[in-house]
């Protein structure tokens with residue numbers, strides 16, 4: 337993919353698009369899931385699902401968005417919640433979309449997905465384990481963590497600190513599932529205290545905070561604000577968020593996605609798998625083409641890497 341801005345612009349406006357993309361602008365989905373297992377860190381183990389079945393179910397959903405222009409999808413299921421890099425690699429090869437996986441640990445949901453070792457290890461010890469993972473063949477491409485609502489408790493603060501240390505060492509960006517604006521602001525302080533630039537931090541699920549002044553505050557501080565719950569029931573608020581950020585001149589710090597999917601481990605046939613197409617077919621047509629280019633291509637690459 338060309339790095340010249342003019343080239344990117346042309347890809348978007350389709351002054352000569354590629355046949356492989358069927359004339360659709362190239363895009364990145366920054367927060368989706370292929371598979372999640374909610375059983376809990378103390379019970380999760382390999383073999384709780386059939387990879388072949390997951391592929392049969394997920395592949396058509398991914399093919400649908402490849403045809404709509406999706407070139408990369410960040411799969412945000414953390415370790416101990418069903419992260420499966422081998423499954424994602426097989427799907428990626430089959431569909432022709434890059435699927436990125438992650439390192440890190442998820443403290444939200446009252447720490448149900450935090451394994452016992454992470455309760456006793458220090459932030460530095462946790463970070464060493466995550467940094468080691470980045471040298472694995474499957475190569476996590478971002479750090480995924482998660483915290484409860486603010487004020488953060490000690491374990492959440494430790495996970496964010498570990499994420500910041502990992503980011504400082506590896507350059508990877510931190511996508512942090514965040515309960516509310518207070519929790520987001522507290523994370524700004526932790527990341528800054530670890531001497532990590534705030535453009536390394538992505539406030540995941542910013543739509544859960546209804547107070548736009550918090551969105552503005554976090555974006556002005558330099559972090560990314562991700563409105564990632566787009567679906568039929570939530571589209572209006574997400575549109576409001578985009579308009580707010582645009583009015584404040586902060587679309588350059590804004591990301592969009594759907595938090596859609598996924599194969600639910602433990603449910604017959606994986607339960608209800610919500611596809612990834614809604615954003616393309618219903619939501620993006622409501623925005624200006626230049627906004628779409630920024631939000632779906634330029635920003636994801638600036639936030640997470642080209």
Ligand SMILES: [Zn+2]
Pocket residue numbers: 367368369412595
């Ligand atoms: Zn998610």
